[in-house]
Amino acid sequence: MAQCEVCGNDYQLTFEVRAAGEVHVFDSFECAIQRMAPICENCQCRIMGHGVETTDGHMYCCAHCARVQGHQQLADHA
Numbered sequence: 597m598a599q600c601e602v603c604g605n606d607y608q609l610t611f612e613v614r615a616a617g618e619v620h621v622f623d624s625f626e627c628a629i630q631r632m633a634p635i636c637e638n639c640q641c642r643i644m645g646h647g648v649e650t651t652d653g654h655m656y657c658c659a660h661c662a663r664v665q666g667h668q669q670l671a672d673h674a
Contacts, residue, residue, distance in 0.1 A: 602627035638664050 598610040600623035607623040613632060614620075622628040633642040637654050638661035648656045648670055656662040659670040 600624070600627050602631050636661050638662070 597606050597608045598621050599606045600610060601621050603623065605623045610621050610623050611628075612619050612621055613628055615632065620628070620631060622631070629642055629644060633644055634647065634655045635641070636643055636647070636657040638656055641657050643655060643657045645657075648659055648662050650656075650662065650667050650670070654662070654665070654667070656665065656667075656670075659672040662670040
């Protein structure tokens with residue numbers, strides 16, 4: 597058995613996520629999202645979909661949050 601790196605649960609059905617040359621071990625998608633998903637710079641929610649990234653590297657969950665932060669050129673439906 598392996599231990600989840602977020603909650604510490606020692607569980608027989610853990611899984612690995614490989615990203616950026618590192619291996620992470622989780623016992624649930626919830627823990628994987630908590631550790632791996634980027635955070636919206638406006639509303640601080642976890643970005644579980646594609647989200648919106650500006651050319652200067654800022655991450656937002658949607659174009660609305662990007663516009664609130666001054667990135668007026670972004671739109672959800674162009």
